[in-house]
Amino acid sequence: MDLLQVYLDNPRVTPDLDPNNVDINYIADSLGVYVFASMYTTSNRTATALYDLAWRKEYVQELYEEAQEINKQCNGNELTPHDFNKMVKLDSFIKESFRNFDDILGLPHMCIVKSIYTFKNGYQIPKGRMAFLNFLDTHYDEGIQGKDPMKFYAFRHLERNASATKIERNLTLFGDGKHSCPGRFMAVNQIKMVLHNVILKYNVTTETGKIPPKKYFGPVLNRVYDGLVFERRKDSVN
Numbered sequence: 001m002d003l004l005q006v007y008l009d010n011p012r013v014t015p016d017l018d019p020n021n022v023d024i025n026y027i028a029d030s031l032g033v034y035v036f037a038s039m040y041t042t043s044n045r046t047a048t049a050l051y052d053l054a055w056r057k058e059y060v061q062e063l064y065e066e067a068q069e070i071n072k073q074c075n076g077n078e079l080t081p082h083d084f085n086k087m088v089k090l091d092s093f094i095k096e097s098f099r100n101f102d103d104i105l106g107l108p109h110m111c112i113v114k115s116i117y118t119f120k121n122g123y124q125i126p127k128g129r130m131a132f133l134n135f136l137d138t139h140y141d142e143g144i145q146g147k148d149p150m151k152f153y154a155f156r157h158l159e160r161n162a163s164a165t166k167i168e169r170n171l172t173l174f175g176d177g178k179h180s181c182p183g184r185f186m187a188v189n190q191i192k193m194v195l196h197n198v199i200l201k202y203n204v205t206t207e208t209g210k211i212p213p214k215k216y217f218g219p220v221l222n223r224v225y226d227g228l229v230f231e232r233r234k235d236s237v238n
């Protein structure tokens, strides 16, 4: 998708589709929002995955072995898209971090049918009503997540062969349908890049070493924790 082209093809931004009469301010503002939103979401999710790495010690050795193998194969050179594809355990770990850590409500969408929309369960909402998704409903449903949905199990997605970028009903982090996030491939690769390098070089812990209970502020998950501690691995590569 070329975002600029989307605006140039939109008569509300480009009246009569005249390229000499484009609402430049609107485009600049919108691009600014996308830049901010994509950086915030990616860095926020990277931080969450780092905490999961610090808290879930039982997965570190396996992730370290995978990272070492990939590092050996690429001779310590820059990572290529092919190398990112090989990080299958890390991919599943990141996806589990996505699943395990989310707000209760999100992804607001407006009802745009002509008058009234009827859900499968008979509940009705009028045109113009905002509807929010209940993430807990899908993210912790045993029927779609498999055994022990409340438990952080890093390799559950690997066992289903469902990568972190795959759009599916049981993980709504990147939305759904034709407007689902097109930046998710870049985001997941960035998170992989950070974690891959951290795993190779550091043992990560937190100041208290304890996993704090989840605290919600209304429907929003509170993300304030103690500090992360990075200790150089004795067997660290370069």
Ligand code: HEM
Binding pocket: 003, 034, 037, 038, 039, 041, 042, 045, 107, 172, 173, 174, 175, 176, 177, 178, 179, 180, 181, 182, 183, 184, 186, 187, 188
């Ligand atoms: C972990 C990081 C990210 C998360 C959680 C995230 C999440 C989302 C969500 C939930 C949507 C709305 C989907 C829907 O309405 O169904 C979206 C849309 C979008 N995202 Fe992301 N995003 C992330 C990173 C990025 C990055 C890095 C970029 C760009 C490089 C990006 C670009 C976009 C764009 C352009 C849309 C609008 C798509 C459309 O309306 O057709 N996102 N994202």
